[in-house]
Amino acid sequence: MESFFEQMGFKTFHARQVLKWIHKHGVTDFDQMTDLSKKLRAQLKLMSEIRVPEIILEQPSRDGTCKWLLELDCNNRIETVMIPDDGRTTLCVSSQVGCALDCSFCSTAKQGFNRNLSVAEIIGQVWVAVRTMEQSLTNVVLMGMGEPLANLDAVVDAMSIMQDDLAYGLSKYRVTVSTAGIVPALYELGKVSDVSLAVSLHAPNNALRDELVPINKKYPLEELIPACREFVRGDKRRKITWEYVMLDGINDSDRNAKELIRLLEGTPSKMNLIPFNPFPGSGYKASPPERIEAFRQRLMKAGIISITRKTRGDDIDAACGQLVGRVKDKSRRTLSDDESAWGGIAK
Numbered sequence: 022m023e024s025f026f027e028q029m030g031f032k033t034f035h036a037r038q039v040l041k042w043i044h045k046h047g048v049t050d051f052d053q054m055t056d057l058s059k060k061l062r063a064q065l066k067l068m069s070e071i072r073v074p075e076i077i078l079e080q081p082s083r084d085g086t087c088k089w090l091l092e093l094d095c096n097n098r099i100e101t102v103m104i105p106d107d108g109r110t111t112l113c114v115s116s117q118v119g120c121a122l123d124c125s126f127c128s129t130a131k132q133g134f135n136r137n138l139s140v141a142e143i144i145g146q147v148w149v150a151v152r153t154m155e156q157s158l159t160n161v162v163l164m165g166m167g168e169p170l171a172n173l174d175a176v177v178d179a180m181s182i183m184q185d186d187l188a189y190g191l192s193k194y195r196v197t198v199s200t201a202g203i204v205p206a207l208y209e210l211g212k213v214s215d216v217s218l219a220v221s222l223h224a225p226n227n228a229l230r231d232e233l234v235p236i237n238k239k240y241p242l243e244e245l246i247p248a249c250r251e252f253v254r255g256d257k258r259r260k261i262t263w264e265y266v267m268l269d270g271i272n273d274s275d276r277n278a279k280e281l282i283r284l285l286e287g288t289p290s291k292m293n294l295i296p297f298n299p300f301p302g303s304g305y306k307a308s309p310p311e312r313i314e315a316f317r318q319r320l321m322k323a324g325i326i327s328i329t330r331k332t333r334g335d336d337i338d339a340a341c342g343q344l345v346g347r348v349k350d351k352s353r354r355t356l357s358d359d360e361s362a363w364g365g366i367a368k
């Protein structure tokens with residue numbers, strides 16, 4: 022933004038003023054930016070626009086969670102979820118329209134992939150949420166639709182606005198990016214950002230992980246784990262949050278727990294066990310609660326802090342892996358069922 026102002030022949034400090042107007046004060050009309058000269062305001066109106074995603078649908082859940090369906094343009098809709106919990110309010114933000122990684126147990130994956138979100142579309146979700154919800158925002162997780170590290174540049178810029186005191190002022194411990202494990206992007210992220218890291222592990226060995234999280238074939242565990250360790254190196258307070266979906270009879274045995282403990286030895290870890298959220302045609306079942314608890318206890322005994330993630334917003338399909346929005350799928354050749362249902366908008 023500073024170079025934008027410079028190129029227009031204005032002082033760079035106006036970037037800070039505009040950032041504050043938009044994100045701290047929620048102003049979307051240049052004429053309300055009273056500390057900018059009339060000349061500058063006129064110039065800004067000619068050269069730029071302030072546009073926020075439009076709320077198409079607001080779905081409140083029985084448990085206080087709220088899901089927004091946001092329209093970006095006529096082909097693309099994404100979902101954003103607000104999760105209040107014990108004095109915290111976490112916003113779960115999307116980074117792409119759909120997802121190309123095709124994890125076998127994720128319903129976003131079944132929608133296919135259309136495109137990356139821009140910085141404006143990512144931070145726009147935060148802007149809309151903050152202006153819509155009653156509570157103040159305390160945490161952001163990039164755990165919505167998409168693979169954030171496949172859209173690294175935009176995600177990094179949006180997260181820096183989340184952390185900026187002129188905007189949302191969230192600390193590095195309160196902004197978390199979650200990845201299925203795009204190893205080169207993880208090293209890049211470590212160089213330019215200090216946010217918290219969550220990694221979708223889901224399996225303790227390559228054979229099983231290849232099946233559940235196919236990106237593992239490209240970046241297997243022996244590359245992923247060192248990349249994660251490098252990310253938290255040098256900060257004793259930091260741990261990797263591992264996400265592990267509990268699939269009945271697939272990855273939830275005592276043997277799997279033992280393997281997992283061995284895999285994570287020496288890595289500062291926190292384990293999030295996620296009860297599988299079913300969706301039609303998934304072919305998986307959630308592990309029974311007793312199995313999840315036994316698995317958790319095994320990890321705890323081995324010194325790995327482990328929690329079972331509370332399922333939130335499942336009555337409105339807002340739980341992990343259930344976000345779908347509307348995706349014009351470019352990754353498949355044939356018209357998907359969804360596209361025909363929208364009257365062939367895609368073509």
Ligand code: SAH
Nearest residue numbers: 127164168199200201221264297298341342
């Ligand atoms: N692509 C990123 C961001 C998504 S985060 C990533 O993979 O980390 C969403 C989390 O929910 C991921 O850990 C994902 O693997 C998990 N998830 C996906 N589908 C799920 C389902 N049906 N039930 C429970 N968790 C699921």
